Amino acid sequence: QKQKLTQEPVQELEQELVENYPDLLRDFRDDSTKTALAWGCECDDGWFVPINKALNLIKWAVKDRSEYGYDVKVAQIKEKFGELRIYLHFIDADNMPQEVGDIISCIVHTAEQEASNTCEVSGVIGLLCKRGSWYKTISYEVSRDNGYEPVDEETRERWKERDETQ
Numbered sequence: 001q002k003q004k005l006t007q008e009p010v011q012e013l014e015q016e017l018v019e020n021y022p023d024l025l026r027d028f029r030d031d032s033t034k035t036a037l038a039w040g041c042e043c044d045d046g047w048f049v050p051i052n053k054a055l056n057l058i059k060w061a062v063k064d065r066s067e068y069g070y071d072v073k074v075a076q077i078k079e080k081f082g083e084l085r086i087y088l089h090f091i092d093a094d095n096m097p098q099e100v101g102d103i104i105s106c107i108v109h110t111a112e113q114e115a116s117n118t119c120e121v122s123g124v125i126g127l128l129c130k131r132g133s134w135y136k137t138i139s140y141e142v143s144r145d146n147g148y149e150p151v152d153e154e155t156r157e158r159w160k161e162r163d164e165t166q
Contacts, residue, residue, distance in 0.1 A: 013048045014040050021055045024074050035075065036087070042078035046123040047115045051077060054086060054111035061103045070096040072104070082128045082135030084115035127155055 018025050025037065032038035041051065055074070062072045071091040078085050086108045090096065119126030119139035126137045129148035138148060140159055150156045 013045045017041070017048075017052060017055060020052070021059055021074075024055055024059060024072065026073055027075075036078075037074060037076060042076070043084065044079075044120045046118060046120045046126070047079075047084055049123060050084065050111040050114040050118060051086070053114075054107050057107045058088075058104055061100055061107065065096070068095050068097065070094075072096075079120060079136070082120075082130075082137045084112045084120075086111060127152065 014028075018028050027035035027037040029040060030038055058072065062070075065071050069092055073089050073091070075087040075089040076085070077087075088104065088108070090101075093101070116128070116137060117125060118137065119142055120137050121142045122139055124139050126139045126142075128151045129136055129138050129143045130151050131146070131148040134148075135151070136142075136146075136148060138146070140162065143149065143159070144163070150159060
């Protein structure tokens with residue numbers, strides 16, 4: 001069965017994120033003139049796991065936000081040039097302890113790194129691939145079903161050999 005690029009996350013997975021992290025995702029599907037989250041998560045559902053892990057850790061990291069007088073919310077979750085991007089909006093960030101900001105930065109970076117080796121479509125191991133000027137981190141199978149080639153030349157050669165043996 002071919003795995004096609006949907007550009008639309010499964011609504012159930014998005015809904016699970018919204019239910020689990022209502023404070024962080026409070027702008028989800030809000031007015032597009034006010035938030036980039038109006039379009040939901042702008043990536044396929046293969047990245048659900050790293051996104052979910054990141055939001056769970058951020059939720060934990062900011063648990064004392066009302067005590068300190070700051071707040072954090074997700075501004076946007078998207079794919080850009082084949083990589084996951086999680087953008088946050090900090091409210092009254094001057095009141096946020098420096099270590100909390102450092103922890104959040106590390107959490108986001110770790111999620112983005114995990115996604116860089118995860119197929120955006122299927123969630124299995126993936127590599128950065130290209131079709132024309134479009135980049136996606138996808139698995140061998142998804143790349144073959146959608147006309148993408150690995151960016152890395154060595155991997156491209158190995159995958160061509162694999163094509164010949166199938």
